[in-house]
Amino acid sequence: MLRSHLRQLAPAFKRAQSLATNNVSVMLCVSFTINVDVVHLPNKLYRPTAILLTNMGGPATLDKVHSFLLNLFSDSDLMRLPLQSISSKYIARRRTPQIQDQYNQIGGGSPILHWTKKQGEMMEAILDRISPETAPHKHYIAFRYVDPLTADTVEQMKADGIKRAVVFTQYPQYSCSTTGSSLNELYRCLKTSDPENEIKWSVIDRWNTHPGFVKAVAGKINQKLAEYSPEERDDVLLLFSAHSLPMSVVNRGDPYPAEVAASVDRVMNYLQFKNPHRLVWQSQVGPSAWLGPQTGEAIKKYGEQGKKNIVVVPIAFTSDHIETLFELDIEYGKEAHEAGVTGFKRSESLNDDPVFAEAMADIVKAHLESGKITTPLMSLRCPSCTNDYCGEQKEFFANQKL
Numbered sequence: 197m198l199r200s201h202l203r204q205l206a207p208a209f210k211r212a213q214s215l216a217t218n219n220v221s222v223m224l225c226v227s228f229t230i231n232v233d234v235v236h237l238p239n240k241l242y243r244p245t246a247i248l249l250t251n252m253g254g255p256a257t258l259d260k261v262h263s264f265l266l267n268l269f270s271d272s273d274l275m276r277l278p279l280q281s282i283s284s285k286y287i288a289r290r291r292t293p294q295i296q297d298q299y300n301q302i303g304g305g306s307p308i309l310h311w312t313k314k315q316g317e318m319m320e321a322i323l324d325r326i327s328p329e330t331a332p333h334k335h336y337i338a339f340r341y342v343d344p345l346t347a348d349t350v351e352q353m354k355a356d357g358i359k360r361a362v363v364f365t366q367y368p369q370y371s372c373s374t375t376g377s378s379l380n381e382l383y384r385c386l387k388t389s390d391p392e393n394e395i396k397w398s399v400i401d402r403w404n405t406h407p408g409f410v411k412a413v414a415g416k417i418n419q420k421l422a423e424y425s426p427e428e429r430d431d432v433l434l435l436f437s438a439h440s441l442p443m444s445v446v447n448r449g450d451p452y453p454a455e456v457a458a459s460v461d462r463v464m465n466y467l468q469f470k471n472p473h474r475l476v477w478q479s480q481v482g483p484s485a486w487l488g489p490q491t492g493e494a495i496k497k498y499g500e501q502g503k504k505n506i507v508v509v510p511i512a513f514t515s516d517h518i519e520t521l522f523e524l525d526i527e528y529g530k531e532a533h534e535a536g537v538t539g540f541k542r543s544e545s546l547n548d549d550p551v552f553a554e555a556m557a558d559i560v561k562a563h564l565e566s567g568k569i570t571t572p573l574m575s576l577r578c579p580s581c582t583n584d585y586c587g588e589q590k591e592f593f594a595n596q597k598l
């Protein structure tokens with residue numbers, strides 16, 4: 197009884213705690229008045245529901261570019277290279293100056309940690325309000341290739357006494373190369389850091405058609421379309437752009453291309469299909485075949501076909517990163533200009549959009565209420581998967597007892 201009262205009061209405790217300094221007593225007035233020394237409140241009674249935001253991360257400063265690339269090229273869940281432990285070092289070293297130059301042009305580093313922290317804080321505050329039964333909520337961040345790395349965050353969660361955690365992938369659409377890689381890494385870290393499985397996990401593995409996400413993306417598109425004159429507006433071409441995948445990954449049966457297409461369809465449906473649109477793919481790396489058409493090529497060709505007004509819409513990443521700020525804005529912006537696309541614009545990333553923060557909170561609330569561990573899709577491996585970790589990881593999460 198007391199425990200359930202305290203859970204209801206948890207958001208207030210948390211707010212009071214953030215205001216209070218050590219050993220300050222805080223008076224809380226609800227239907228009854230209690231005197232609580234916030235600092236000494238028994239941890240067990242207001243243990244947070246942890247929400248682990250997972251993503252690849254990006255180098256916050258130029259000196260972190262090399263270790264970011266090294267971790268990325270060493271990730272065998274993302275790509276398999278011959279003699280990977282050696283070749284990854286060679287490729288990372290060779291690629292570092294070029295990528296450093298790109299980060300330099302967008303202000304000296306990736307803003308992804310900044311935005312993820314902000315999104316986490318906004319989501320947390322909304323969740324404490326709309327889901328008092330599971331409050332307080334505390335977000336953690338686990339990046340795959342830069343700080344805060346998954347292993348360190350898991351240690352922190354253990355030290356904080358977390359017993360219930362939700363993995364919340366920050367990729368709306370599931371790819372084994374992104375969300376799959378983060379889950380495999382988390383599974384490996386937990387084997388060493390939490391062998392007794394003291395933290396009980398569930399997973400939000402995809403949310404590509406969530407109405408709040410769809411509304412937030414559509415809102416950003418409408419904001420951009422409003423910058424065109426009313427005569428031009430309905431003819432503006434919407435080019436939805438997502439990071440491409442190697443064809444070997446597509447043919448293995450990766451769900452990502454279909455899930456990105458579903459997101460595009462929902463957004464266009466929300467916009468009542470007023471504008472012409474296409475889905476195109478960006479950022480291919482290396483000489484192998486990747487899913488197309490490529491974004492840069494499509495902009496050029498549409499320019500040649502006489503299209504003057506194009507809005508590019510990032511659909512597979514929720515905050516700004518090198519692909520929006522450098523590739524879309526700087527690189528393709530220049531190419532568009534050369535191809536005669538005089539009205540070239542990009543719709544803004546979701547970043548700290550309040551509609552998106554509401555969507556994030558709603559996704560978590562619905563997940564917690566469902567009592568489910570994952571979506572039914574997550575247990576299904578790609579038809580041509582040969583990665584043993586995928587199987588082990590899926591079994592580990594599917595067998596969690598909440």
Ligand SMILES: C=CC1=C(C)c2cc3[nH]c(cc4nc(cc5[nH]c(cc1n2)c(C)c5CCC(=O)O)C(CCC(=O)O)=C4C)c(C)c3C=C
Pocket residue numbers: 252253254255268274275291295306308367371373374439440441442445452481512513516517518519
């Ligand atoms: C939904 C997003 C992404 C998918 C899917 C994805 C797949 C994927 N990526 C590579 C190789 C590289 N990606 C690199 C950078 C990078 N990738 C994404 C997103 C997805 N990748 C982002 C957001 C970034 C940039 C991070 C930032 O801070 O801005 C890089 C490094 C950059 C470079 O060297 O060009 C590589 C390499 C593969 C092979 C792949 C699918 C198998």
Ligand code: FES
Pocket residue numbers: 372376448450576577578581582583586587
């Ligand atoms: S590569 Fe998709 S499940 Fe293993």
Ligand SMILES: [Fe+2]
Pocket residue numbers: 439
């Ligand atoms: Fe990538």
